[in-house]
Amino acid sequence: MDFLNGIILISNYIIIPGLTYGSQLALGALGITMVYAVLKFSNFAHGEFMSFGTMCSILLTWVFSNIGITFGFFPTAIFVLPIAVTFTVFYCLFIDKFVFKFYRKSKSKSVITLIVSIGVMFFTGGLIRFIIGPGDRNFLDGERFILAPKTFKSFTGFNEGLAIKTTQGITVIIAIILVLFIFWFLNKTKTGKSMRAYSDNQELALLSGINPEKVVLITWIITGILACVAGTLYGLDKSYKPFTYLHLVLPIFAAAIVGGVGNPLGAIIGGFVIAFSELFITFAYKKVFYYLLPEYLIPNGLLQILSTDYKIAVSFIILVLVLLIKPTGIYKGKII
């Protein structure tokens, strides 16, 4: 019984949040990896693209709830997502047309485009704060829990409650659907294969008659979809604040690089590696040991390896270790 209580405790505070946060990071990292694989630069503006998408979702949620349309159990934001995605895709294409295209045509080095993407990041961040303000926004409506801790406790009789928030369930399900769709697209469709071919060998792709403009267009569409969905899911789960997304780009980059940048499967694995290590290292294990060990062995401290303030440092330690030991990442990506 005590042992099971310990397991429930870990599931509640590490496994379920880890799966959720990992899915969000994975979707974000997938966006960065796609841009890197096809357009050959590290897109630091991706966090702000996610923020832009979330802002669209929030504005649309407000519009919908003002005219009285809600979706009961589900958050409104999930249903406005297709419209928000469209806006985000158009924003990505707009930025590409007026900024990135110039550097692509002049065949700039990838480090220059990287700096340009940082400029885009600040511009987008400013635009977003101008439209929606820098404050904290909670736009979660609908039912809060799929499984409330109280229900779980009374149902099973355990001391520890297990909670599954609606946002957590939705995040994982949408992430799975989206990732499966993208893998299907890349591996089974002619356009998807031509994107991989273009990413692999541009010269030969041109010789084979693959249209680079079309490949670039599709890449931005996918990036826009991923950014908007990842951002909205993260915002629903944790509340939306523009500055949080400025920081979010860092663990996302860590995830993409740890997994092997340019490799879609790597981005997903990387997302979960980063998410789980952050949670495992910053979790206070005292209560778990309280269930597992006899009373005289229970230590006094919190048994926390690092304070939660160092959460972001964890992803960087992993990033540095990966770059030192295996610069190509878990799955062989391209070295930056």
Add this chain to the structure above:
Amino acid sequence: MYLLCAENITCGYDTIDILTDCNINVKKGEISSIVGPNGAGKSTAMKAIFGLLPTKKGKIIFDGEDISNLQPQERVVRGMGYVPQTNNIFTSLTVIENLEMGAFIINKDFKNMIEYVFNLFPVLKDKQNQPAGELSGGQRQQVAVGRALMTNPKILMLDEPSAGVSPIIMEGLFNKIKEISSQGTGVIMVEQNAKQALEISNMGFVLNQGKNLYTDAGKTLLANKEVRQAFLGG
């Protein structure tokens, strides 16, 4: 009647001419080899014929039409297949995906072409779902040739097909090239291994410093004492 005929082409980079008044041609179902020392302009000649390098002078007639001003992609649609010397496959794509990308430009059913390539190179059929980058050097060349064959080209252009493969593999590859040409496809190839290339060639073009030095049937060039001493190592 030549299938492809490059007449007096001059081309190069900026102000430097690599090729001057160069003539290369091939007939339907025949093999023409371009041989010569390093820096003779062999690969440049191939690039010029395929349109990767603009010609300053001269014209390229393919199948009775002047194609001098066409883009490489348009030349692929007209029926030219080109295998570059390096980076000639998509390493992270599977063998079958490489072949599919070869047929990207034609909106026709290409199943029978895949069959044709698999019949020509049976080993590729066994490895069709393996990433092409994991194959051996000889198998990679087969993928590269197979990719170019997917459009069912009238002419196949090979830039150093035997680069980096062992002599035994090279012999096998040359036999396949003979087989391809016997199906009616014209073949132009650039080769370091001049002797072996000329043995299977109907025509040989010996280039030196961007100019035609000798042009004759492959066997005749092999028998020519001067050519042997200067370019074929005696």
